[in-house]
Amino acid sequence: MQITFIGGGNMATAIIGGLHQQGGHRIHVVDPNTAKLAELSQDFGVTTSTTLPEQLSAADIVLLAVKPQQLKDVCQALAPRLNGGMVLSIAAGIRCDALARWLGSQRIVRVMPNTPAMVGKGVSGLYAGGGVSAADQADAETIMQAAGITVWLDKEEGIDDITCVSGSGPAYVFYFIESMIEAAEQAGFAADEARRLVLATFDGAVELARQSPLPVATLRTNVMSKGGTTERAIARFEAEGVKAAIIAGAMDCRDRSIEMGQQLSQD
Missing domain, CATH: 3.40.50.720 (NAD(P)-binding Rossmann-like Domain)
Structure with missing residues (x-):
């Protein structure tokens, strides 16, 4: 070729x-x-x-x-x-x-x-x-x-759809990794150790999600126990609207992709 x-x-x-x-x-x-x-x-x-x-x-x-x-x-x-x-x-x-x-x-x-x-x-x-x-x-x-x-x-509009999921998605993941590294440092880990721990945690979680037949929501709840540490963290995420913000941000990304297409595709 x-x-x-x-x-x-x-x-x-x-x-x-x-x-x-x-x-x-x-x-x-x-x-x-x-x-x-x-x-x-x-x-x-x-x-x-x-x-x-x-x-x-x-x-x-x-x-x-x-x-x-x-x-x-x-x-x-x-x-x-x-x-x-x-x-x-x-x-x-x-x-x-x-x-x-x-x-x-x-x-x-x-x-x-x-x-x-x-x-x-x-x-x-x-x-x-x-x-x-x-x-x-x-x-x-x-x-x-x-x-x-x-x-x-199947349709060209699908480019806007996949932009907000996969195209821009790595930035969302890096944002979460960045936040967890900062949390690890606040917990007392040195910067290099914090990075190593967080990246290994992401690697393991993604591989488990890939290999498991269970929905990712079930994998998440399997980590949580009633009144435990993980439940406390997820409760804060929910109270702060983290999931809703991620979804809204992805839709904003899609909207911007459509806007750019309209602006840049003009003669």
């Missing part, structure tokens, strides 16, 4: 690293940052350039990994070079209809990945535009599975 990355940032690097492990791909990266290009070339053996290729073929796959605010200009510069090749966009917010107008092509897959892709544990939601074939979908899935699991979305 011939894949051209437009943008060589952290998410692109994560995907390139996974594809390098898969093997069998020819990868080219376009980015104005020459130091970054040198690093990618050394680490993964990719070819690089600071400018777009003169021409691409219909067999080439282009992955757009630039900031949403830069995407219109990049697409318009790419359009006369594309020659019908499939385009994957990991830019937040920009809708398929806008991408199609800017690129002059309907062969588009939108992708919402997340940052655990950097360690091969990502989650990517994919939506196929109207010009995407079954073979194109298989290629897009192969690319994104290099960085973790994939979920195909």
Whole structure:
């Protein structure tokens, strides 16, 4: 598979690293940052350039990994070079209809990945535009599975839905980890020990939830005993509205994803 990355940032690097492990791909990266290009070339053996290729073929796959605010200009510069090749966009917010107008092509897959892709544990939601074939979908899935699991979305609005769960979700988890580390330090643990304890606790809890057939709510209540220490902590969380705030925050995230799409997808 011939894949051209437009943008060589952290998410692109994560995907390139996974594809390098898969093997069998020819990868080219376009980015104005020459130091970054040198690093990618050394680490993964990719070819690089600071400018777009003169021409691409219909067999080439282009992955757009630039900031949403830069995407219109990049697409318009790419359009006369594309020659019908499939385009994957990991830019937040920009809708398929806008991408199609800017690129002059309907062969588009939108992708919402997340940052655990950097360690091969990502989650990517994919939506196929109207010009995407079954073979194109298989290629897009192969690319994104290099960085973790994939979920195909039946409608484009699903990108907003998965953004508030998986796309932004790692930040929610890091926020909770951060809070627990601070609690551990307040309890008297040194900073490095607090971090080690909390990360191990999260690792163990996630693995238990993965392996257990029980609902996570049941796993939580199994830790609690009547009048005990865990019940006291959960009672405070409930009194402070922690669960409600997390759910509301996720819905705010979804609303913002919709707003960004409306704003950034305009001509």
